[in-house]
Amino acid sequence: MRQLPNRGRPTSPRLPRAFRVFWFGETVSLFGTATTATLLSLLAATQLDAGPGWMGFLAAASWSPWLILGLPAGALVDRWPPRTTMIVSDLIAATAAAAVPVLWLTDMLSLPALVTVAFVIGSCAVVFRAALPRLVTRVVDPEQLGTANSMLYATESASTVVGPGLAGLIAQAVSAAVGMLLDAVSYLVSAACLARTRLAARTPDHAVAVPEESLPRRIRAGVNVVAHDRYLRYFAGLAAVQNFGLTGLLSLQVLFLVDELAAPQAVTGLVLATGGVGGVIGGLLGPHVARRLGTARGPIALQLTSCGCLLVLLAGPGAGVAWMAAGLLLCEFAIVADNVIRTTWRLTYVPDHLQARVSTTIQMLAFAAMPASGLVSGWLGQQLGVRTALAIMLGVYVAGALTMPFGPFRGLRDLPAPPRPERLLEEAAAAAR
Incomplete structure (x- = not known):
C-alpha cells in the first residue's frame, strides 16, 4: 500500500504554535457553545413560559441548519479562505448571542427571537465546521493530523461534560440571559485566536487547481x-x-x-x-x-x-x-x-x-x-x-x-x-x- 509522502519536510512531535493558538480559541468557543443550548432552554422555560412545542422548535433550530444549509455551505466554503470564513462565522455568532441579553434588558425578548438566535448560531456552526478541516491541514503536517484531531475531539467531549452544569451555575448566578454574554465572548476569543493563527506558506499535498463552476x-x-x-x-x-x-x-x-x-x-x-x-x-x-x-x-x-x-x-x-x-x-x-x-x-x-x-x-x-x-x-x-x-x-x-x-x-x-x-x-x- 502506498504511504503518504513527506516530501522531505521535517516533522516534530510537538504541534506547531499556530495550531495551539487556534486550539485554545476553539476550546473556549466549544465550552461557550456547550452552555448555549442549556441557557436558551432555561431562558425559554423560566422566563418565557415555553411549552413542549416551543421547546421542540428551539431544539430543532439548532440542528436544522445542517439540513437546510449543509450542501450549499460546503460548496461555497470550498472556495473561500478557511481562516477568514471561520472568523466571520464567529463574529456573526457572537452578535447573535449578545442580542439575547440586550433584548432581555429592553423587555423585547420573545420565543421567536430565541428560535432565531438558535438558528443563526447553528448556521454559523455549519459554516465554521465546513471550513475547519481545510484550516487544520494548513497548520499541521500530515503526520500530525492524528494528534491534532485527537485534541479537538477530546476537547469537544470534555465540553459536553462540563457545559450543561456550567450553564446551570451561570443561570443561577447572573441569569440565563446575561449568561449568553459569556458565549458571545467565547466566540470573540475564538475569532481573535484565529486572527493570530499563522497559516503555513503551503497548500496540502493533495490540493489541485480546479476550474470555476x-x-x-x-x-x-x-x-x-x-x-x-x-x-x-x-x-x-x-x-x-x-x-x-x-x-x-x-x-x-x-x-x-x-x-x-x-x-x-x-x-x-x-x-x-x-x-x-x-x-x-x-x-x-x-x-x-x-x-x-x-x-x-x-x-x-x-x-x-x-x-x-x-x-x-x-x-x-x-x-x-x-x-x-x-x-x-x-x-x-x-x-x-x-x-x-x-x-x-x-x-x-x-x-x-x-x-x-x-x-x-x-x-x-x-x-x-x-x-x-x-x-x-x-x-x-x-x-x-x-x-x-x-x-x-x-x-x-x-x-x-x-x-x-x-x-x-x-x-x-x-x-x-x-x-x-x-x-x-x-x-x-x-x-x-
Whole structure:
C-alpha cells in the first residue's frame, strides 16, 4: 500500500504554535457553545413560559441548519479562505448571542427571537465546521493530523461534560440571559485566536487547481464524490444508520433513568456524564489505537467495542444503574476514538478543494436521521415501553457496527492512501454533468 509522502519536510512531535493558538480559541468557543443550548432552554422555560412545542422548535433550530444549509455551505466554503470564513462565522455568532441579553434588558425578548438566535448560531456552526478541516491541514503536517484531531475531539467531549452544569451555575448566578454574554465572548476569543493563527506558506499535498463552476454543479460534485467512492459512501451510510440508533438513546435516556430506574437527579447527572468522560478518553487514545492496530483494523475493533452500549439494557434500580454508566462509557469512548481515526484519514484522502463538500454531505446525512429517530423512538416508547424502545434503537446502532468487519476495507490493516487528486476531480465533474 502506498504511504503518504513527506516530501522531505521535517516533522516534530510537538504541534506547531499556530495550531495551539487556534486550539485554545476553539476550546473556549466549544465550552461557550456547550452552555448555549442549556441557557436558551432555561431562558425559554423560566422566563418565557415555553411549552413542549416551543421547546421542540428551539431544539430543532439548532440542528436544522445542517439540513437546510449543509450542501450549499460546503460548496461555497470550498472556495473561500478557511481562516477568514471561520472568523466571520464567529463574529456573526457572537452578535447573535449578545442580542439575547440586550433584548432581555429592553423587555423585547420573545420565543421567536430565541428560535432565531438558535438558528443563526447553528448556521454559523455549519459554516465554521465546513471550513475547519481545510484550516487544520494548513497548520499541521500530515503526520500530525492524528494528534491534532485527537485534541479537538477530546476537547469537544470534555465540553459536553462540563457545559450543561456550567450553564446551570451561570443561570443561577447572573441569569440565563446575561449568561449568553459569556458565549458571545467565547466566540470573540475564538475569532481573535484565529486572527493570530499563522497559516503555513503551503497548500496540502493533495490540493489541485480546479476550474470555476456554478454553485449547483459544485454541490452535485461533492455529493457524487461521496456517492461514487466506496469508502466514503460506506462511512456516510454507516453514520446515518448509527446516528438514527444513537439519537433514540439520547431521546430516551433521561426518561429511562428517572422513570424505569428511579434514579435521583444527582445520579442521573453522573450517569449521563460518564458518556462524555468516555469521549474524552477516546479522543486522547484514538491515534494510539490507529498506530497499534492500523487505521482500518482500529475502527473495526472500536465499532465492535461500541456494541457495549447494550449494557444499558441490563441497568436496574439502585446499584444497577452502573450497567448504564458502563454502557455509555464504552460506547462514547469507541465512537470518539473511531471519529478521530476516520477524520484524520479523510483529511488525507479527500482533495483539498472537496473537503468542505464531502464533510457537509456526510454530516447532513447523519443529522437527517435525528428528527426521524426522535419521532420513532418516542412512538416506540409510548407503544412498547421505554426499555423495549431502547433495545430496538440500540439494535439499529449495533447492526450498523456489525457491518464493519465486512466493509470495503476488510482484510486491510490501514485505510487506503489517497488516489490521484485528479481522479476524484474527474469523477466528480463527470457525475455532475
